[in-house]
Amino acid sequence: MENKRPVNYNTRQGQCILDYLKSVGDGHVTVNQVVRHFEGTEEAIGQTTVYRHLEKLTAEGKIRKYALQEDKSTCYQYIGDGSNCREHFHLKCESCGSLFHLDCDFLDKIEQHLLREHDFQINMFKTVFYGTCKKCISGAKIGERAT
């Protein structure tokens, strides 16, 4: 029954990366951004290492991985320890990149509805609602690049 538990060494790089992700909060970052953040400082981290850590953190469910079409590279975002994110929906603003966690009874019904009426078991952890958040609706005009 060995769960092949990873030993999870506690390294400077691993700590720095996770801390950085946490500090970014609702924003998301790319591998490149992580590398550049530490670049030049005495805490520089090789990009291979960044890739590997982000990959692992994603697998552990500590961060979330996005493949946004606007960005060429994959984006990552800190989730939080509780990880009760399997139980609520996520809204991602296409304009500013913020991620909103949504605990709402109405939306919980969506899960029920999809399952009962459409025989579809939704994966709330992976599903993300894309759109435009409050700030960006009022603030800037979004559809600049209306194709």
Next chain:
Amino acid sequence: MENKRPVNYNTRQGQCILDYLKSVGDGHVTVNQVVRHFEGTEEAIGQTTVYRHLEKLTAEGKIRKYALQEDKSTCYQYIGDGSNCREHFHLKCESCGSLFHLDCDFLDKIEQHLLREHDFQINMFKTVFYGTCKKCISGAKIGERAT
């Protein structure tokens, strides 16, 4: 007011690609798959051309572009001429890859709800619900790779 209307030549390649996308229906294809589909036949198409056509078709709203994390490359899928796909949601099965178009009043309410209660303007065209479809729920045990 010139809309810079593209002239849209009618070429063999363009026709073949669109026809192929249509024939695939609810499935999705990658650039590579399109190329391989015609490869060897007398209708072979260069991959550069495939890229350019899929790009154009996406801009025209005739097909949909996905950046699924499972696949390395971008996926494309035929939508249909009416393009009323902006008015309903999409369910994508993580197990078999099928995409379901969902026209349902209840789900339409989601849009209203998010906007009124959460000040979030959802982009229904881009948002995709991930989960497990009917077939796959009953058929196979899914959570094999439960992280």
Next chain:
DNA sequence: CTAGTTGCAAAGAGTTTGCATGGCG
């Protein structure tokens, strides 16, 4: 005939892998 289209080859960009060195426990 003219302007858009095609496709090979090469360039770019992001990500992964091999391997020798370094560091945690």
Next chain:
DNA sequence: CGCCATGCAAACTCTTTGCAACTAG
């Protein structure tokens, strides 16, 4: 000390671009 982590360089994959030949209208 053993094993995992690190990071440089090279390999890979997907996508875009340059350019000359081709073709629809």
